Amino acid sequence: MTKNAVIYARFSSDKQREESIDGQIRECRAFAEANEINIINTYIDRAMSARTDQRPSFLQMVKDSAKHLFDYVIVYQLDRFSRSRYDSAIYKHRLKKNGVKVLSAKENIKDDPSGILLESVIEGMAEYYSAELSQKVKRGMTENLLEGKWIGGIVPFGYELTSENKLAISPATGHLVSEIYNKCLSGVKTTDILSKLNSLGIKTQRGCNFTRNSLNRILKNQIYTGTFTWAGTSYPDYAPALITQEQYTAMQNLFESRKRKSNTARRVSPQYALTGKIYCGTCGLPMTGYCGKSHTGTTYYYYQCSSKNNKSEKAARSQIACDAKNISRDKLEKLVLDTTISILKNKDAVKCIADQCMTIQKAELEHKPAEQLRLESQIKEIEKRLKNSVKAVENGLISQTITNNIETYEKQLTELNAQLDGLKLETHIIPITEEAVIYYLNQLTERANKKDGYSLDTFDDFIRRVVVTGKRVDIYYNYTAVPNILENPAVKMLRGSSEDYLVTR
Known part of the structure; x- marks a missing residue:
């Protein structure tokens, strides 16, 4: 798909x-x-x-x-x-x-090598740090919902906001919602409905022409019955109803019947975990997911060079005729997964990765944005002027100009310090210890002993690029190579399709 x-x-x-x-x-x-x-x-x-x-x-x-x-x-x-x-x-x-x-x-990477490892740790711990904030946000949104106030985002088509931040029926578009439902339920083609709306110059809430997706958003939104659902809780009478519950239910049943028919006819297309990271070593083009059936009816999943894809304009322009063979998706992904697990089970390798994270974090903490440097320089200059003015008064040199200057400088310092504090808050980085990095990496590898096992997505942030040249697989990681401990790239060999195992070179 x-x-x-x-x-x-x-x-x-x-x-x-x-x-x-x-x-x-x-x-x-x-x-x-x-x-x-x-x-x-x-x-x-x-x-x-x-x-x-x-x-x-x-x-x-x-x-x-x-x-x-x-x-x-x-x-x-x-x-x-x-x-x-x-x-x-x-x-x-x-x-x-x-x-x-x-x-x-x-x-074709997610960031600089060592930096991404630090980002991966932060990402892994983000849910823990945001739990309390999430609860506060949820409480605030619940209060707004109970009061019937709009909680934010694009106002649904057919509505407008009142001065009290509540939804009200839009005089211009409110009546169209019911008409859209009625036409769809009576069998009018989606293309005809879209054509009519766009010919009348009616725009979506984003100010765009209607498309199938924007129309489906209307047809699947329960809020038009007056009920709003958030975080698993329904809030009846949240908004003025534009359709009946019966209309909404009939529409969802229609979608479900279309979905069943579609799923029956559609070929199964699996996930390809290396999309965007895997490249053909023969011609340099990206490799893409591909599946096909044998004469026995068995479905096989591969990565193939994109030069072989239909309508590959880039290959045509470059006159690329690549002879690279298709690679078994399952074997290749298992090779990359096993190699990654092996690295992260090596204590010396994990220690090196943690050290690289700490080096990047130190540079991040010491880095000052240009705006912060500008504000600090400005504050230093104003403080110098204020100090000279106060010194002049202490020496008996009193004038209205100096008095006014002192007041101006003090006001400027207050404003500049407030700007600086705000900027520091915005750009603040939560420090992560080396022990936290090691703990996080160990937690990833411990999942291998659990029933559900690993998936390649778990290690997405560690893998930068995979290059396949014949049976050779070069796996580039988001860390810097360390002699005798960390290879980058890790070079592996993939056996032919007639064999069901992989070997390391």
Whole structure:
């Protein structure tokens, strides 16, 4: 099954131009095409810093990931996603919980090697640190729901907000919701409904033309019955009803019947854990997931060079005719998984990885953003002027100008110190000890002894790139090689398809 993705693009200052965004999107689309990923939306933040998470389109993208409409977020480079290591870990963790992975079009890695290991530790501990905050947020949202107040996000089509932050029927679009339900239930084709809405110039709440996805969001949203469900709890009479409960139930039954028919006809397509990281060593193009059936009806799953994919424009443009053979998905993923587990069960290797994390963290803690340096320099200059003015008064040189200057300097210092404190709070990094890193890595490997065992996704942050050349597999990790302890890449050999085992070179 073709995977869906969205593109996130950003430039950080007014000095950069719109062409910067166009270039990012162009490269992201090329990456998606090479990996047979379908782009369904693009999120753009202009003149926004990646040191902060206060980026409207970025936050909307994270929120939209909960709707499970896309599988990947593709960025030109990872610094477009975030330059704050803590923010990056938190938001990647949130996306991962929604089944979404971040892919880099140009780097094909998740970050610099040692830094990602630190990020992985933070990500693994993020749920623990956020538990109390989660409870507070939940309490606040519950209070708003009980009072019938909108809890945030895009207001559903057909509604508008009152001055009390409650949902009310929109005079312009409220009546359309019932009409949409009636047409769908009476058998009118989706394409005809979309054509009618768009021909009338009716826009979604995002100001876009209607698509099948935006229409389905209306047809699957229970809020139009007046009931809102959040965190497993239903709140009846939360909003004015635009349809009856019977209409809503009939519509969901229709969706379910379509889903059963679709599942019957659709070929099963498994997950390919190395998507976006696996490359053909023969021609350099990405490898993609592929499945097919033998004459006996058995389904086999492979990774194949994307030059062999239908409509591979990049291969056609470059006149690439690659003779690389398909690689068994299960054997290759097991080889990568076993190699990773072997590394993390080596105490000396874990100690080296922890040391690298501490080195990166020290640099992060010592690093001061340019804005912080500017504020500190400004504060130092104002303090010097204030000190000279006070000294002049102490020496008997009193004038209205000096008095006014003292008041101005004191006010400026108060404002600058407040800005500096706020910036430090925003860019604060939670320190992680070496013992915490080792404990976290050991906890990962201990899962191997449990009934459910490992999955390759567990170690996603450790693996940077996998290159397959014939039977040779080069596994590049997000750490720096250490002689006689950590190899990078780890070179393994994959036996032929007629054999059911793997050997290490």
